[in-house]
Each structure stands twice: as C-alpha cells, then as structure tokens.
Amino acid sequence: MPAIGPTAHYTAHVWARNDLSHPELDRESGRNASGNQALWDCIAALKWVQTNIAAFGGDPANVTIFGESAGAALSAGLVGSPQAKGLFRRAISESGAWMGLSMAKMRSRESAESPGSGRDAMPMMTLPLAELRAKSTEDITKNFRGAGMIVDGWAIPEDESITFMNGKQNAVDVLVGSNKDEGSFILRGPTAEQWTTRVRGRWGDLADAYLKLYPAGSDEEVAAMLERSAVSQERELDGLLGALVGLLGPLLIITMGVFVMGIVFAMLLPIFELNQLIK
Numbered sequence: 001m002p003a004i005g006p007t008a009h010y011t012a013h014v015w016a017r018n019d020l021s022h023p024e025l026d027r028e029s030g031r032n033a034s035g036n037q038a039l040w041d042c043i044a045a046l047k048w049v050q051t052n053i054a055a056f057g058g059d060p061a062n063v064t065i066f067g068e069s070a071g072a073a074l075s076a077g078l079v080g081s082p083q084a085k086g087l088f089r090r091a092i093s094e095s096g097a098w099m100g101l102s103m104a105k106m107r108s109r110e111s112a113e114s115p116g117s118g119r120d121a122m123p124m125m126t127l128p129l130a131e132l133r134a135k136s137t138e139d140i141t142k143n144f145r146g147a148g149m150i151v152d153g154w155a156i157p158e159d160e161s162i163t164f165m166n167g168k169q170n171a172v173d174v175l176v177g178s179n180k181d182e183g184s185f186i187l188r189g190p191t192a193e194q195w196t197t198r199v200r201g202r203w204g205d206l207a208d209a210y211l212k213l214y215p216a217g218s219d220e221e222v223a224a225m226l227e228r229s230a231v232s233q234e235r236e237l238d239g240l241l242g243a244l245v246g247l248l249g250p251l252l253i254i255t256m257g258v259f260v261m262g263i264v265f266a267m268l269l270p271i272f273e274l275n276q277l278i279k
Contacts, residue, residue: 004058008045020144021112021152024129033154035112038070039077040155046078046087064090068179072096076176077149080160080169090173106159107150192216 025034067075072093078084115125200207
C-alpha cells in the first residue's frame with residue numbers, strides 16, 4: 001500500500017538540537033522542564049499526525065517514525081518517552097547512537113543548567129533568559145556546549161537506559177541499522193602518503209608486509225584497497241558479531257545498540273588486520 005510521508009521540522013541549533021536548558025525555560029514551559037526541545041517538537045508533530053493524517057489518506061493507528069543521525073537518536077528517544085505513548089506504531093533509527101546514549105548515564109536537567117567549572121565552565125548560563133535571547137547566534141554557539149538528550153523531567157523522566165532495562169518503553173516495533181558510506185559526502189579517506197605514514201607508525205617492522213597486502217601507490221589505489229578491505233572485514237566479522245548478538249542480544253540491542261556494536265568493531269579491527277599479515 002502507498003505510504004503518506006509527512007516530514008517534521010524541529011527546532012535546531014543550540015536552542016534545541018544541543019538541548020539548552022535554563023531555569024527560566026523550565027518555568028516558561030508550564031511543565032517545570034526544559035532541554036530536549038527538538039524531542040518536544042517531534043511529539044507535537046506526532047500529535048498533529050494523529051489528528052490530521054486521515055484527511056490525507058493515512059492511518060493514525062499505523063504510524064512509522066524514522067530518523068537518520070541526530071534524527072535516529074530522536075526516533076529512539078521517542079520510543080522511551082511516555083509523552084509519545086500511542087502516537088506511533090513503529091520506529092526506525094538509521095546511523096545514530098541508540099537513544100543518543102553514550103557509556104555514561106544521561107545528564108540531568110539540573111546538571112545541564114549548571115554553569116559548570118574549569119574547562120567545562122559556561123558562565124553565560126548565569127545570565128537571565130532575556131539577555132541570552134538578545135545574544136547573537138555566534139555568541140551562543142561559542143559559549144554553550146550541548147548536553148545531548150537529557151533527563152528533562154517531562155519527555156524523558158528518567159535515564160532511558162533504565163526505562164529500557166525495566167521494559168517500560170513504548171510497545172512499538174523497532175528497526176536499527178546504519179547506512180552504507182555514512183558521512184562519505186563530507187569525509188574523505190587518507191591520501192597515499194597519509195596512509196603509508198599511518199601504517200608505518202602503527203605496524204613498525206611489519207609495515208612492509210602490510211603494504212604488500214594493502215598497497216598504497218596512489219590515492220586511488222588507497223581508496224580501492226580500503227573498500228575491498230572493508231568488505232572483507234565485514235564478512236569476517238559477520239560470524240563473530242552474530243555469535244555476540246546471539247549471546248548478548250538483549251543487552252547489546254536494547255540498552256546500548258548500535259553504539260556498542262561500533263565499539264566492538266573498532267576494537268576488533270586491528271586483530272583482523274594482523275590476522276591478514278599472519279596469513
């Protein structure tokens with residue numbers, strides 16, 4: 001059946017994408033909460049869909065949300081948000097850390113509103129909201145650092161790793177994955193000179209043997225070699241990652257997801273490179 005695909009534009013930049021929280025924003029909200037404004041925008045958009053999508057031929061009982069990169073984290077965050085309960089049936093997160101989580105716990109609203117100290121100090125946090133709103137975008141960007149999604153007390157009432165651990169997330173279908181060549185439109189591989197320098201610094205006496213397996217005579221040759229290497233390593237990792245998922249699947253997929261799988265891949269990559277040399 002054809003799908004109806006509305007898109008939601010959420011508040012961006014430091015005021016939302018980086019989850020700016022402020023005591024006066026807490027009071028303004030009427031919920032004693034702030035931060036996660038982008039997530040709030042998504043919830044508002046989903047409520048609009050529930051009310052209006054039938055007029056466009058859509059089914060409000062069969063809504064799928066999906067996002068890429070930062071949108072992937074937002075999509076996952078909505079799965080754990082009680083404010084999004086009943087607003088969608090399925091969620092897809094593409095190329096983004098699941099729930100926006102790192103290995104550390106989610107930051108609290110109180111911590112996000114603190115001016116901090118030392119290298120993490122943000123003295124502008126002590127300014128009244130009216131003065132902050134009068135600042136230029138350049139000033140705000142320069143003097144504020146985002147906290148990622150936070151425990152804001154409303155959309156996210158607790159660390160979402162706890163929500164998922166206790167099975168309190170919204171009962172929806174979830175699909176998580178990464179897009180091939182993610183970021184390749186802005187990221188370039190190393191030049192032949194950079195690759196050779198990196199190999200010699202990493203492998204020392206084994207560098208010549210390595211370069212026979214992975215030659216770097218030109219930039220084009222390096223690019224082609226890395227593509228072949230990635231495919232080969234992906235195939236070799238399939239069996240091992242399959243075993244890991246089978247053994248630790250609930251832990252990896254539900255609580256840490258793609259982020260942990262990426263760490264595992266990064267840790268195992270040198271082992272497979274060395275294995276190629278031994279072969």
